[in-house]
Amino acid sequence: MPKIELFLQAEGSRRIELIELDAEAPVREIIASSGLRDELRERANVFGPDGEAPLDPDATLCAVGVGHRDRIHVNRCRQVAVTIHFNDITEEIRFPPSATVDRVKRRFVQKIRMSDVDATEHVLQLCSSDDRPEPDNQIGSLVSGCCTLCFNLVPIKRIEG
Known part of the structure; x- marks a missing residue:
């Protein structure tokens, strides 16, 4: 075979x-x-x-x-309930665990009608941490024991000289 x-x-x-x-x-x-x-x-x-x-x-x-x-x-999860915060906006969107962090971000910025330029200047960061998972990480890898996940959409830090 x-x-x-x-x-x-x-x-x-x-x-x-x-x-x-x-x-x-x-x-x-x-x-x-x-x-x-x-x-x-x-x-x-x-x-x-x-x-x-x-x-x-x-x-x-x-x-x-x-x-x-x-x-x-x-x-074990069939879906992951992802809560995303940005300024005064909070959305919950459900995804299969195989969805990537990038897919979650794209769906959220589309939902809040953020411009493509602004979206490239922001990343998803796990709530209550400074952990910014790579865009190709599957969200199911970020959960353990529960089927929920929380992100903040934050600006990419840039050092200007």
Whole structure:
């Protein structure tokens, strides 16, 4: 059987692992490769690249369209409720755990009708911290034990001389 490599990111870990599976392996084998503790694996879901819904655990990787070097995500949450604050605006938007920080930012700035120029001068920062996750981090990797996340949209700090 042909092998495929997958980039795997899982709940509570920003680390991206490269795993190798048979193309005809069932989706549930991704969960076994995820590194989640045994008691969490039973409730885990697998999301494909930008997938809105979990993949069928009994279907083969090939049958659900997962291909070589695709990025996948394993998480107990089916959706993450993301609260975003900017000045006096607060919005809650739901995303699948496989959504990237960049996708969350784009949806929020679109919703508040921020100009493209202004949007490039702002980043998402986790609430009550100075942690600014990379734009390609999947939001499910930022949650652990709950299905909620909070960001502030803040200006990028620039040093002017």
